[in-house]
Amino acid sequence: MEPSEEAETHSSLQDVNPLFLQQLRELDIPEEAAKQALVHTRNVSAEEAAMYYFNKLENEEEEGEELRFKMVFVVNMDLGMGVGKVAAQVAHAAVGLYQVLQEKTSWREMAWKWDHSGAKKVVVQGTNVAHLLELQALAMSLNLPTYLVQDAGLTRVESGSRTVLAVVGEEEMVNNVTGSLKLL
Helix, strand or coil: CCHHHHHHHHHHHHCCCHHHHHHHHHCCCCHHHHHHHHHHCCCCCHHHHHHHHHHHHHHHHHHCCCCCEEEEEEEEHHHCCCHHHHHHHHHHHHHHHHHHHCCCHHHHHHHHHHHHCCCEEEEEEECCHHHHHHHHHHHHHCCCCEEEEECCCCCCCCCCCEEEEEEEEEHHHHHHHHCCCCEC
């Protein structure tokens, strides 16, 4: 930076509109970042500066973005399970899938990445057992680990009923399998 540019930027940082600066601080934008955003947008308004700041922040996050992973549980809605039964079956699916992930080194690494990227979990609606089997086959063809829960039949569901399919992997890949399903 040229000495004149440095002096100009320094004086500009001190000449920011105090009202706009206060408004940006109320949005939890750090003071220096708020001042820089106001300078870059020529003190037009707090809104302009906020848009500049958040767009810049979003772009920086995307550039350094690592792969995100998620675990999805597809519930067999054909069985008419109650809330408690669904919760128990999803828990069985999570534990079962996590055990499957321990079988291969690459899957253990995936489990670690999934856990360290937020351990995202989503529960969606599947139509029936045929639908769950179709989704499992698609997931397997994409080399995504899966686990399909078969109920023991000790409570409300017939023994051997397939209740929940669990799938885990890189978010975009999992979306290829379950992305069109409705949330439960």
